Amino acid sequence: MARPTVHDVASVAGVSLATVDRVLNGRAGVREETVNRVQSAIRELGYVRDTSAANLARKREYRFAVVLPQDSSQFVATLKDALTEASASHIADRISVKIKAVLPEDPHAVARELHALRAAKPDGVAIMAQETPQVRDAISRLKADGIAVVALISDLPSSERDFFVGVNSEAAGRTAALLMGRFVRRSTGKVLAIANSMVSRDSIDRRLGFDTVMLREFAGLDVLPSVETHNDPDRVRAIVRHVAAIHDDLVGVYSMGSGNRYILDAFREIGRLHDLVYIGHELTPRSREALVSGEIDAVIAQNVGHLARSALRVLRAKCDDVAVFEAQERIRIDIVTRENLP
Amino acid sequence: MARPTVHDVASVAGVSLATVDRVLNGRAGVREETVNRVQSAIRELGYVRDTSAANLARKREYRFAVVLPQDSSQFVATLKDALTEASASHIADRISVKIKAVLPEDPHAVARELHALRAAKPDGVAIMAQETPQVRDAISRLKADGIAVVALISDLPSSERDFFVGVNSEAAGRTAALLMGRFVRRSTGKVLAIANSMVSRDSIDRRLGFDTVMLREFAGLDVLPSVETHNDPDRVRAIVRHVAAIHDDLVGVYSMGSGNRYILDAFREIGRLHDLVYIGHELTPRSREALVSGEIDAVIAQNVGHLARSALRVLRAKCDDVAVFEAQERIRIDIVTRENLP
DNA sequence: GTTTACATGAGGTACGTACATCAATTACGG
DNA sequence: CCGTAATTGATGTACGTACCTCATGTAAAC
Structure with missing residues (x-):
């Protein structure tokens, strides 16, 4: 018994x-x-x-590091908060987490940080970064040192990472398309797809998924070529005014990145926010406000708390060489509207 | 340090x-x-x-019981699976779970089971049942014995339960309404709201939330009085044929209960499944199929794995008299479409 | 036959906590 | 000043596991 x-x-x-x-x-x-x-x-x-007895006997301490892009985006900020909260609730499990911020869009910076981390000999590292040869290489070295590595948010499929904690971007894009197609009441019109930058794999995959469904199911709606904002308010304003002027049949906006602020501002300025279907990504204080006010119709999100806890659990499992409880670590693609706001 | x-x-x-x-x-x-x-x-x-060291020294064993309705619904079946899986993954945490099935719709049966449980002196009990005086009373006695009690799926607000693990039904209904209103392309028409039974608090709350949003935002759509199926295929078929015959402007169906099977069958028989917007509740093997085939447009769901794990975590926290990590235990209202199926 | 390497046993200490026992100290009423 | 009760200390054992040392066994190599 x-x-x-x-x-x-x-x-x-x-x-x-x-x-x-x-x-x-x-x-x-x-x-x-x-x-x-x-x-x-x-x-x-x-x-x-009995892992707890074993860890007790071992005086095991899991020392994890998380590498995040150092940008001012609210999404990364909420993720950071979630990680801090998760690690606080895990002190009982002997997990300590160090968060490292690196300049985004600079593969060398990420690789440098990963290289620096090797010296600290952590037990595991979670990485949110774009996949580049430099990053792949740095991960390879971490693995050679026996350090557990998980990709966070953006997968690093051809690296040696042990696991990916995040969602399928292509499916997220498809989901956005389904909502766009069904929320727009007219059967024809133009849809603007806008992102901070289209170099990231996630943006590309989202766009891919979005187009797949739009073409297959809502052929009357025409998705314009992706435009990039580069997080520049002036540029955003110019783009938005231009697009709205040219396409008087603009019916929807799909914001592929997590930064919705400037895009929302620009559309608000020209008074189009309430008659366009606006689908965005990630739930942040700002996007939440916009959902409540009806400026955003739906947000495709991933639960950052879940992401954070999942990353830590997976890292621990990999450290202990124990099987990952897949069902629990599968991050869902959340559809958030003003009525089911968490 | x-x-x-x-x-x-x-x-x-x-x-x-x-x-x-x-x-x-x-x-x-x-x-x-x-x-x-x-x-x-x-x-x-x-x-x-250090709880793990403490539990080791104490030889602590958490013995939990879960009381579920003994019906053939797929939702309860998946919940049961999730509980089994969760308890299996928690053997390391010294948690053992006994699942008790009781006849639903019989408050005395639930109360009897709870009474019987007191003899087994479990450390905690999770209860999925309708709130009745008998149940309230039985919970009161459990609490008097120092047993932790959580309400599962359906809240038991005026009982002495320690916690509720589940979602706000009214918000779930509002979410369903938002999807219904936006998915329907016509601005006028009839919507059928159908449930197994309207005596349960959850159904009432869902309907309440549904009506709130429909009236406020989609006033052109007319929600018909709720009809009850009592899980009787013949009755369902009769209702569906009747409604479809009377209302030639039927545009949507909101299935408030977790049982979609017979309703789907009946609409399929009269060939109306693909031109109606169908919003249902709970993700089961059958509703999943119907989502993929396009027969159901969206499902309002709660993650059963999350529910199961949450219930166990909360029970343990209550046993140890430790604060519940609220953010982690807040069950989200999931919107599931064919594109973001988990 | 002796050396050597390897395989296994026996036993101890430690981790952080719980819990029990008994001795020692303190405080207070009479 | 004594007796008694309340308070505190000291110490030991236990939980299930990790990790260490030392002893003993066995069999192949020399």
Whole structure:
């Protein structure tokens, strides 16, 4: 009835505690035959290591680092808060988290930070960055040092990262398209797709997903070529005025990046905010306000609290070489409207 | 730097380990002045008890029970699976979960089960049931026995439950209405609101929320009086045919309960499934299929995995008399479409 | 036969906490 | 000043695991 312990395993396998310990912790000096005996005893009893007791005995401390882009975006700020909160609630689990901010759009800065991190010998690193050869290389070195690595928000698929904590951007774009197509009441018209920058893989994938669904299901709506704001208010204003002037049949705006501020401001200035369907990404204090006021119709979001906790859990699992509980770590694509605001 | 232990507290407070222990565990025999000294030392050091070590020493076992309605609904089935999975992933945390199924719609059956549970002296109970005087009373007795109680899915607000794990039904209904209003392309028409039964508080609240938003924002759409299916396929078929015949301007269906099967079947029979906007509740294998095929346009859901894990976490927190991490336990109202299916 | 390497056992200490026992100190009423 | 009760200290054991040392066994190599 009670949970079996190493003692039970030892007596069932007919060996001493020390041998069970050697097998469990992969230490040398045990004949293969004995290893098998111990392992079948483990299976027979359904023994599972008591991680909390093990961590206690080990005085284990998980030291994690999170590399985030150092930009003023509210999304990154809320993510940072969530990480801080999550690590605070995890002090009991012996997890400490250091947050490192690096200049975004500079692959060398990220690689430098990752390189610097190696010296601190953390147990795991979560990285939110664009995939570049430099970053891939730095991750490779971290892995060589035996450090757990997870990609956060943006996947780094061709790197050696252990796991990706985030959502499928293409599906997020498809979801945005579905809402756009269904929220727009007219069957024809133009849709503006606007992003901070279209060099990031996420933006590209979102656009891809968006176009897929728009073409397939809402062929009457015409998605204009993506425009880039580069986070410049003047540029945004110019673009918006230009687009609105040229296309008198503009019916919707899809803001692919997390920065909605300047875009909203520009549309508000020309008094078009309430008659356009506006779909954006990420829930921030500002986008929340805009949802409530009806300026934004829906936001495609990922729960930052979930992201933060998930990243820490996955890193810990990778450190302990334990299977990740996939169902719990699958980040959902949240659709947030003014009525289901969390 | 390192986490303070009872030893540190003892030396800072200038008392022995035994005294700190007495204070921490609320045992008698310590002068009030000394208690204060110890407590200020705890505050000063920021000491937090190492729960895993404490549980180890205590040989603590959390024995929880979950009372669910014994119906054949897929939603309850998936919830049960999620609970089983969650408890399996929590064996490491010394949590064991017993699931009890009781006849739904029978307050006496629930009360009987709760009464029977008292004998087993569990540490906590999660209850999914309608609020009735009998249930309220039974909860009261559980609480008197010092058992932690959380309401699951449906709140039991005027009972003595410690916490509610679930979503605000009224907000869920509002969300459904927003999607209905925006998905329907015509500005006038009839909307059918259909439920298994309208006696449950959840259904009433959903309907309330639904009407609020429909009236406020989509006044052209007329929501018909709620109809009850009582889970009877023949009855459903009759209702659906009747409604479709009378109202040739039927544009949408809001299925307020979790059972979509018969309703979908009936609409499919009369060939109306693809030209009606269909909004339902809860993600089940069947509703998932219907989303993919386009028969259902959106589903308002709650993540059952999250619900299950949340219930267990909250019960444990209540047992340890520790604060609940609110942000993590807030269940979101998920909007699920074919494009963001989890 | 002796050396050597390897395999295993036996036992201890530690982690941070709980809990029990008993001795020692203090305070107070008579 | 004594007796008694309340308070506090000192110490030990336990929880399940990790990790260390030392002893002993065995078998192959020399």
